[in-house]
Amino acid sequence: MIVDFHTHIFPPAVVRARDRFLARDEGFKELYSNPRARLATAEDLLRSMDDSEVDISVVQGFGWSSHDLCRAHNDYLLEAAARSNGRLLAFCTLQPLAREAALGEAERVAAAGAAGLGELRPHTQGYSLASAEGELLSGISERLGLPLLFHVSEPVGHRYPGKSGLPMAEFYEFARDHPGCRIIGAHWGGGLPLYGVMPELRTELASTWFDTAASSLLYRDRIYEAAIEALGADRILFASDYPLLNQSAQLQTLRALEIDEDHRRAIAGANAAGLLRIGA
Numbered sequence: 001m002i003v004d005f006h007t008h009i010f011p012p013a014v015v016r017a018r019d020r021f022l023a024r025d026e027g028f029k030e031l032y033s034n035p036r037a038r039l040a041t042a043e044d045l046l047r048s049m050d051d052s053e054v055d056i057s058v059v060q061g062f063g064w065s066s067h068d069l070c071r072a073h074n075d076y077l078l079e080a081a082a083r084s085n086g087r088l089l090a091f092c093t094l095q096p097l098a099r100e101a102a103l104g105e106a107e108r109v110a111a112a113g114a115a116g117l118g119e120l121r122p123h124t125q126g127y128s129l130a131s132a133e134g135e136l137l138s139g140i141s142e143r144l145g146l147p148l149l150f151h152v153s154e155p156v157g158h159r160y161p162g163k164s165g166l167p168m169a170e171f172y173e174f175a176r177d178h179p180g181c182r183i184i185g186a187h188w189g190g191g192l193p194l195y196g197v198m199p200e201l202r203t204e205l206a207s208t209w210f211d212t213a214a215s216s217l218l219y220r221d222r223i224y225e226a227a228i229e230a231l232g233a234d235r236i237l238f239a240s241d242y243p244l245l246n247q248s249a250q251l252q253t254l255r256a257l258e259i260d261e262d263h264r265r266a267i268a269g270a271n272a273a274g275l276l277r278i279g280a
């Protein structure tokens, strides 16, 4: 089974009137003001999945600053997942600065079948994880059993739109301090798995996973072998960041790696199935 853990779809209203949303949200403007930055709908994604033989895609929300925009996007993700015959699983977004409203939204999306919460972008959305907002998110995650997926960026390397969002060290401290939550660091968690050579990290990050979204824009393919050796194949989740990158091409990279076949199967879908309790 192949699971793409990190894809993005937007409501047709956002795709059609991108300019209106660029004016409403700084984070959206940072990532999507370039007209070449593609926006896809659920139908586009399902076609890409057919072409690339991806069985299940996790559709991630966008970390809007406004609670109302998070909520409207969540409606679209949940509706797309509900009519997909199990091919799409929704991660919904929250604006934890909205406090009570965010708590209510978490209850609502959990009841409507959300598989998790993400892609959360704390700094872009205006909060830090070492705060009441971080505690609100961990409380929701533990109580409702929803995993949290964060956009995490590297402390080093080239600059690009969206490099802010959540520094690796802040993500690490949050994951270490909340072992009762299932947590996913997107984009290889800013490179954190490579620190798996420190003996304490395997224990501290026992309930933390890392997705490979946008991998080829950030790392050489050697990152897979390096992360497997440092932290273990059981923590790695295949992800493309569609439509930023092509699902087939990212999958081809995974298929071409000279790694153990059990590790390849784990990364391609078995780890995701365990984490999301698919088929359990």
Ligand SMILES: [Zn+2]
Pocket (backbone or CB within 6 Å): 119, 151, 152, 186, 187
């Ligand atoms: Zn991201």
